[in-house]
Amino acid sequence: MKDEFSRFHPLVNLIFYLVVLGLTMFQMQLGLVLISIFSALAYYFYLKGREGVKYLLIVSFIFFVSSLINPLFSHKGGTLLFYLFTGNPVTLESIIYGIVSSAIICGMLIWFSTFHEIMGLERFFGAVGKFMPHMALLVSMILRFIPKYIKHYKEVSSVNGDEGENFIGKIKRGCRVFSITTTWALESSIDTADSMKARGFGVRRRTNYSNYKIEKRDIGVMIWIIVLSGIVLWAIHKDMIFTYYYPYIVYKGNVLVYIFYALLCLTPVFINIREGLRWRRLKSKI
Numbered sequence: 001m002k003d004e005f006s007r008f009h010p011l012v013n014l015i016f017y018l019v020v021l022g023l024t025m026f027q028m029q030l031g032l033v034l035i036s037i038f039s040a041l042a043y044y045f046y047l048k049g050r051e052g053v054k055y056l057l058i059v060s061f062i063f064f065v066s067s068l069i070n071p072l073f074s075h076k077g078g079t080l081l082f083y084l085f086t087g088n089p090v091t092l093e094s095i096i097y098g099i100v101s102s103a104i105i106c107g108m109l110i111w112f113s114t115f116h117e118i119m120g121l122e123r124f125f126g127a128v129g130k131f132m133p134h135m136a137l138l139v140s141m142i143l144r145f146i147p148k149y150i151k152h153y154k155e156v157s158s159v160n161g162d163e164g165e166n167f168i169g170k171i172k173r174g175c176r177v178f179s180i181t182t183t184w185a186l187e188s189s190i191d192t193a194d195s196m197k198a199r200g201f202g203v204r205r206r207t208n209y210s211n212y213k214i215e216k217r218d219i220g221v222m223i224w225i226i227v228l229s230g231i232v233l234w235a236i237h238k239d240m241i242f243t244y245y246y247p248y249i250v251y252k253g254n255v256l257v258y259i260f261y262a263l264l265c266l267t268p269v270f271i272n273i274r275e276g277l278r279w280r281r282l283k284s285k286i
Contacts, residue, residue: 004271005268008221014124016221016225017111019225019229039265040107055113056110062109066105069098074094075090076246077093078247157177231257
């Protein structure tokens with residue numbers, strides 16, 4: 001199924017993910033965390049369908065393990081539940097805090113999975129290349145260099161025979177191969193720098209080509225994202241919503257803020273639903 005949100009300008013996609021990931025990562029308000037993870041799941045299932053169940057099982061395992069870590073090592077909180085065999089107390093607050101922290105981690109993993117699905121390197125460079133051309137060039141060179149480094153390492157390793165089957169011999173061979181490959185990498189980077197200098201890199205301001213053009217609908221969605229995120233940030237700043245976990249759980253929510261945040265996180269889903277309805281209406285007129 002083609003995702004309509006990925007047809008927008010890459011800058012729109014990047015702004016959306018920066019806002020959603022930032023709000024997911026840097027706050028622990030219970031309502032916002034739940035909205036974020038359920039919105040991420042909704043969009044993930046739209047993109048992947050049943051094929052994404054395996055990844056979600058891995059994420060669920062991470063959630064379960066991460067939830068157990070906090071109450072085992074953090075013993076803050078005023079509501080005592082029981083004692084571990086080590087004598088350390090387990091509190092309700094530490095359990096809830098661990099569950100929320102794990103939900104944030106899992107929500108980030110799911111959001112990043114959808115980000116990787118719709119963006120890709122070409123669209124990422126299309127979004128940042130015009131505004132940060134040097135950073136885009138640096139990232140592209142690094143990503144190009146990694147497979148070359150791995151390939152050269154394998155080639156050097158294949159022509160260096162084993163120095164015996166013992167453990168020390170394998171370590172010596174690995175160190176020698178790593179040293180040779182690193183020397184090659186440094187020499188290659190110097191050659192690349194000299195070549196770029198000879199071709200005039202840095203003499204003038206770099207130009208940038210992009211086949212992505214910002215349209216009216218891109219501007220509309222960007223304004224939508226900025227306004228909704230601004231409302232949520234203002235509500236957080238004014239303590240209209242908050243959740244405190246220690247020493248006791250204190251919660252304050254606001255339904256209107258939750259609605260605005262849900263509209264923000266579900267923006268890709270709404271765009272796809274709207275496009276699906278539009279397509280059905282056009283087909284019915286044929």
